[in-house]
Amino acid sequence: MSTTAVTTDPPLRPIQAALGQLGKHCASCPTCMTMTETGENANLPCSTADQLYEAWLQARRSTPLFATSGSARTAKLRA
Numbered sequence: 382m383s384t385t386a387v388t389t390d391p392p393l394r395p396i397q398a399a400l401g402q403l404g405k406h407c408a409s410c411p412t413c414m415t416m417t418e419t420g421e422n423a424n425l426p427c428s429t430a431d432q433l434y435e436a437w438l439q440a441r442r443s444t445p446l447f448a449t450s451g452s453a454r455t456a457k458l459r460a
């Protein structure tokens with residue numbers, strides 16, 4: 382558990398942007414919002430969501446997880 386990554390330029394924006402896009406898409410895409418009769422997400426295949434999810438995964442892979450919690454803390458302090 383090293384914190385050295387925090388001192389580098391915070392590459393958080395790509396993650397947040399990707400997550401934001403994914404969230405935005407899922408909140409407005411009829412396919413992604415399809416529910417089963419029991420009220421659970423039907424998890425229908427959606428190529429757009431797949432792409433956004435992949436982009437998010439890639440952004441996450443290239444960013445240490447520490448940076449994510451650090452940013453959450455920063456955001457909280459700012460709020």
Ligand SMILES: [Zn+2]
Pocket residue numbers: 406407410411412413427428429430
């Ligand atoms: Zn979708």
